Amino acid sequence: MYTFRNVVILFCLFSWPSISESCNAVDKEALLDFKHKITHDPSNLFSTWTPSSDCCKSWEGISCDSAGRVVNLSRSGLNGDLDDGPLDTFISGTLSPFLGNLSSLQLLHLSNLKELKGHIPLELGKLSRLRHLFLNTNKLTGSIPVTFGSLSGLEKLYLNANSLSGIIPLDIFKSFTSVLELGLSGNNFNGPIPSSIGNLSMVSSLDFHENNFSGRIPETFGNLKYLIYVDLSGNQLTGSIPNSIGGLLHLQVLYLNHNKLTGRIPSSIFGIKSLEFCRISNNNLTGNIPATIGQLPKIQRLIFENNKLSGKLPATIGHLTTLTEMYFSNNRFTGLIPSSFDNLQNLQTLDLSRNRLSSPIPPQLQNLKNLQQLDISFNPLALVSLPLWLSKVDLFQLGMAGTGIKGQLPRWLASSPVSILDLSSNSLTGKLPTWIGNMTSLSFLNLSNNALYSLIPAEFKNLSLLNVLDLHSNKFSGNINHIFSKNNLYPRGAYDSIDLSYNKFSGPIDENIGEGVAMPYIASLILSNNSLGGSIPKSLGKLSQLQVLKLVNTGFTGRIPQKIGNAKRLTTILISKNKLNGSIPKNILNLEYLQEFDVSQNRLSGRIPQHKANIPVSAFLGNLGLCGSPLPPCKQTQS
Ligand SMILES: *[C@@H]1O[C@H](CO)[C@@H](O)[C@H](O)[C@H]1NC(C)=O
Numbered sequence: 001m002y003t004f005r006n007v008v009i010l011f012c013l014f015s016w017p018s019i020s021e022s023c024n025a026v027d028k029e030a031l032l033d034f035k036h037k038i039t040h041d042p043s044n045l046f047s048t049w050t051p052s053s054d055c056c057k058s059w060e061g062i063s064c065d066s067a068g069r070v071v072n073l074s075r076s077g078l079n080g081d082l083d084d085g086p087l088d089t090f091i092s093g094t095l096s097p098f099l100g101n102l103s104s105l106q107l108l109h110l111s112n113l114k115e116l117k118g119h120i121p122l123e124l125g126k127l128s129r130l131r132h133l134f135l136n137t138n139k140l141t142g143s144i145p146v147t148f149g150s151l152s153g154l155e156k157l158y159l160n161a162n163s164l165s166g167i168i169p170l171d172i173f174k175s176f177t178s179v180l181e182l183g184l185s186g187n188n189f190n191g192p193i194p195s196s197i198g199n200l201s202m203v204s205s206l207d208f209h210e211n212n213f214s215g216r217i218p219e220t221f222g223n224l225k226y227l228i229y230v231d232l233s234g235n236q237l238t239g240s241i242p243n244s245i246g247g248l249l250h251l252q253v254l255y256l257n258h259n260k261l262t263g264r265i266p267s268s269i270f271g272i273k274s275l276e277f278c279r280i281s282n283n284n285l286t287g288n289i290p291a292t293i294g295q296l297p298k299i300q301r302l303i304f305e306n307n308k309l310s311g312k313l314p315a316t317i318g319h320l321t322t323l324t325e326m327y328f329s330n331n332r333f334t335g336l337i338p339s340s341f342d343n344l345q346n347l348q349t350l351d352l353s354r355n356r357l358s359s360p361i362p363p364q365l366q367n368l369k370n371l372q373q374l375d376i377s378f379n380p381l382a383l384v385s386l387p388l389w390l391s392k393v394d395l396f397q398l399g400m401a402g403t404g405i406k407g408q409l410p411r412w413l414a415s416s417p418v419s420i421l422d423l424s425s426n427s428l429t430g431k432l433p434t435w436i437g438n439m440t441s442l443s444f445l446n447l448s449n450n451a452l453y454s455l456i457p458a459e460f461k462n463l464s465l466l467n468v469l470d471l472h473s474n475k476f477s478g479n480i481n482h483i484f485s486k487n488n489l490y491p492r493g494a495y496d497s498i499d500l501s502y503n504k505f506s507g508p509i510d511e512n513i514g515e516g517v518a519m520p521y522i523a524s525l526i527l528s529n530n531s532l533g534g535s536i537p538k539s540l541g542k543l544s545q546l547q548v549l550k551l552v553n554t555g556f557t558g559r560i561p562q563k564i565g566n567a568k569r570l571t572t573i574l575i576s577k578n579k580l581n582g583s584i585p586k587n588i589l590n591l592e593y594l595q596e597f598d599v600s601q602n603r604l605s606g607r608i609p610q611h612k613a614n615i616p617v618s619a620f621l622g623n624l625g626l627c628g629s630p631l632p633p634c635k636q637t638q639s
C-alpha cells in the first residue's frame with residue numbers, strides 16, 4: 001500500500017511535468033527573459049516564475065489558452081486575494097523585447113510598477129492579438145513605437161504617467177479602429193495631435209492632459225461619435241475650438257482648459273445634449289456666449305474663468321436647472337446679471353468676479369436655496385451697501401471685494417454662518433464692531449484696503465476657527481495682541497497667515513506671541529508699516545512653519561534675536577527701516593531656505609556673517625557699521 005502510493009507520488013513529482021507541461025516553450029522563454037530584466041523585485045511578485053514549473057499552471061499573473069499560449073500577462077498580485085485591493089509595491093527594470101514573442105497575448109498589464117524604465121520595445125508591435133495594453137504609472141522614456149500601428153485589435157491603451165516624449169507617429173491612429181480608451185496624459189509628448197485622431201471611430205475616452213501638444217485641435221475630432229470623455233487640458237494647443245466638436249453626440253466631459261486656444265466658443269458645443277462638465281478655463285477665448293447655451297439639459301459645471309469672453313451673460317443660462325457650478329471669473333462680461341438665474345435651483349457656486357458687470361445684483365438670487373459660494377468681487381457695481389437680501393442666504397463663501405461698498409459693516413453679519421468673507425478693496429469705514437466675535441464660523445476674513453479704524457475688540461478672540469486674516473491698509477489702531485492670542489478650536493482654528501500691514505497699530509507686541517494657541521502653524525506674518533516699537537519677540541523663533549516674516553518700518557529697537565533662526569522654514573525676512581542695533585546673527589543669514597532678506601536702514605554693525613544665499617548689497621545698506629561681503633571688507637578694528 002505504502003509503496004504503491006510512494007510510487008504514484010514519485011511519478012507525479014518527477015514525470016508529470018515533462019509529459020504534460022502545457023506552457024508553450026517560446027512563451028516560457030520570453031517570460032523568463034522578461035523576469036531576467038527585472039533587476040529588483042522587493043515584494044517577490046515574480047517568485048513563482050521558476051524555469052522548472054509550468055507557466056500556465058503555477059505562475060502568478062499568467063493565463064493561457066487551451067493550446068498553452070500565454071493570453072494574459074498581468075502584474076501579479078494585482079487582483080490578489082487581498083480584500084484591501086492591489087498590493088502597492090514597485091519593481092525596477094526594463095521591458096524585455098522578448099515580450100514581442102508572446103504572439104497570442106491579449107492583455108499586458110504592467111501599470112503602477114513605478115520603477116519600470118527604458119523604452120517601450122518596438123517588438124510589442126508584433127502582438128497582433130493584443131487588446132489591452134496598460135503600461136501607465138512607470139518611468140518609461142522614449143517615444144511611442146511606430147510599430148504600434150500594427151496593433152489593430154487594441155481596445156484599451158494606457159501609457160499615462162510616464163516620461164514618454166516625442167511626437168505621436170502621424171498615421172498611428174489609422175489602425176486604432178477598435179480603440180475604446182486611450183490614455184496618454186502626464187508625459188512629455190509634443191507636436192500636433194495628428195488628424196488621424198478622427199480614425200478612432202469607436203473611442204469613448206481620450207485623455208491627453210498634461211503634455212506639450214501644440215498646434216490646433218484637428219477638425220476630424222468631430223468624427224469621434226462615441227466619445228464620452230475627453231481631456232486635452234494642460235497643453236499648448238492653439239487656434240480655435242473646431243466647430244465639428246458639435247458632432248460629439250455622446251460627450252459628457254469636455255476639458256480643454258489651460259491651453260492657448262483663441263477665437264469664439266463654437267455654438268455647436270451647446271448642441272451636445274449629453275454634456276455634463278465643460279471646462280475651457282485659462283485660454284484666450286473671446287466673443288460672447290451664444291444664447292443656445294440654455295439648451296444643455298444635463299450640464300452640471302461650466303468653468304469658463306480666465307479667458308477674454310465678453311458681451312452680456314445670456315438670460316437663457318437660467319434654463320440650466322441641473323447646473324451646480326458656474327465659474328466665469330476674470331473675463332470681460334458686461335451688463336446685468338440676469339434675474340433668470342434664480343431658476344438655477346441646484347446652483348452651489350456662482351463666481352462672476354473680475355468682470356465688468358453692472359448694478360443692480362438681482363435680489364432674486366436669494367431664491368437659490370443651494371447656493372454656497374457667491375463671488376461678485378471686482379465688478380464696477382458701485383454698490384453703496386451690502387445688499388440686505390444677502391442676510392437671507394446662508395452662504396459658506398461671500399466675495400464682494402472691490403464693488404464700491406461704503407459705510408459700516410452691516411450688523412446682520414453678526415448672525416451670518418459665512419466662513420469665507422472677502423469685503424476688501426471697498427470704502428468701508430467705522431469700527432470693527434464687538435459683534436465680530438459672534439461670527440464664529442469665520443475661517444477667512446479679508447477686510448484689507450478699506451478705511452476701517454478702531455481698536456481690535458477683545459471679542460475678536462472668539463473667532464476660534466479663523467485661519468486667514470488680512471486687515472492690511474486700513475486705519476486700525478491700538479494694541480494687536482488680541483489677534484495673536486485668539487482661541488483655537490483645535491485642530492481647525494490655527495492661523496495660516498496674518499497681514500496687519502499699513503495700519504496705525506501700536507506696540508509693544510506680546511513677548512510670548514509665538515506661544516499663542518492659534519499660532520503654531522502660521523506660515524506668513526506681515527506687520528510692516530505700523531508703529532509697534534519695542535523689540536522683536538524672541539518667541540517668533542518657535543513658529544516652526546513660518547516662511548514669510550515682514551516687519552518693515554515698524555519702529556523695532558534692540559537686537560535681532562538669534563532665536564528667530566529656530567524658525568527653520570523661513571524663506572523671507574524683511575526687517576528694514578527699523579532701529580535695530582547689534583550684529584546680524586549668523587544662524588539667521590544661513591537659514592536653509594532663505595531667499596529674500598533685507599535689513600537695510602537700521603543701526604546694525606559688525607561683520608556680515610558668511611552666507612550662501614544670494615542677497616543683494618542693497619539689503620545691507622543704510623546701517624551704522626556693517627562690513628564684509630557683499631559690503632566692503634571690515635577694517636582690522638571692526639569685528
Ligand atoms: C484575460 O484578461 C481579460 C481582461 O482582463 C479577461 O477578460 C479574460 O478572462 C482573461 N483571460 C484568461 C484566460 O484569464
Ligand SMILES: *[C@@H]1O[C@H](CO)[C@@H](O)[C@H](O)[C@H]1NC(C)=O
Nearest residue numbers: 026030097098099100101123
Ligand atoms: C524572441 O524575441 C527575441 C527578441 O526580439 C528574438 O531575438 C528571438 O528570435 C525571439 N524568439 C523567437 C523564438 O521568436
Ligand SMILES: *[C@@H]1O[C@H](CO)[C@@H](O)[C@H](O)[C@H]1NC(C)=O
Nearest residue numbers: 174175177196198199220223
Ligand atoms: C481615416 O480617416 C480619414 C478621414 O476621415 C478617412 O478618409 C480614412 O479612410 C480613415 N482611414 C481608415 C483606415 O479608417
Ligand SMILES: *[C@@H]1O[C@H](CO)[C@@H](O)[C@H](O)[C@H]1NC(C)=O
Nearest residue numbers: 188190191211212213214236
Ligand atoms: C514644449 O514645447 C515648446 C515648443 O512648442 C518648447 O519650447 C518647450 O520647451 C516644450 N516644453 C517641454 C517641457 O518639453
Ligand SMILES: *[C@@H]1O[C@H](CO)[C@@H](O)[C@H](O)[C@H]1NC(C)=O
Nearest residue numbers: 258259260261282283284306
Ligand atoms: C493670451 O494672449 C496674451 C496676448 O494677447 C498673451 O500674453 C497670453 O500669454 C495669452 N494667454 C494664454 C493662456 O494663451
Ligand SMILES: *[C@@H]1O[C@H](CO)[C@@H](O)[C@H](O)[C@H]1NC(C)=O
Nearest residue numbers: 401424425446448449468470
Ligand atoms: C485680500 O484682498 C486683496 C484684494 O482686495 C488681495 O490683494 C489680498 O491678496 C487678499 N488677501 C488674502 C489673504 O487673500
Ligand SMILES: *[C@@H]1O[C@H](CO)[C@@H](O)[C@H](O)[C@H]1NC(C)=O
Nearest residue numbers: 411412414415434435437438
Ligand atoms: C452676539 O452674541 C451675543 C452672545 O450670544 C448676543 O448677546 C448678541 O446679541 C450678539 N450680537 C449681535 C449683534 O447679534
Ligand SMILES: *[C@@H]1O[C@H](CO)[C@@H](O)[C@H](O)[C@H]1NC(C)=O
Nearest residue numbers: 437438457458459460461462
Ligand atoms: C466672546 O468674547 C468675550 C470677550 O473676550 C467673552 O467675554 C465672551 O464670553 C465670548 N463669547 C463667547 C460666546 O465665546
Ligand SMILES: *[C@@H]1O[C@H](CO)[C@@H](O)[C@H](O)[C@H]1NC(C)=O
Nearest residue numbers: 473502503528529530531553
Ligand atoms: C508707511 O509708514 C510711513 C511712516 O510711518 C508713512 O510715511 C508711509 O506713508 C507709509 N506707507 C504707506 C504706503 O502707507
Ligand SMILES: *[C@@H]1O[C@H](CO)[C@@H](O)[C@H](O)[C@H]1NC(C)=O
Nearest residue numbers: 557558559579580581582603
Ligand atoms: C541697542 O538699542 C537698545 C535699545 O534702543 C539700547 O538700549 C542699547 O544700548 C543699544 N545698544 C548699542 C550697542 O547701541
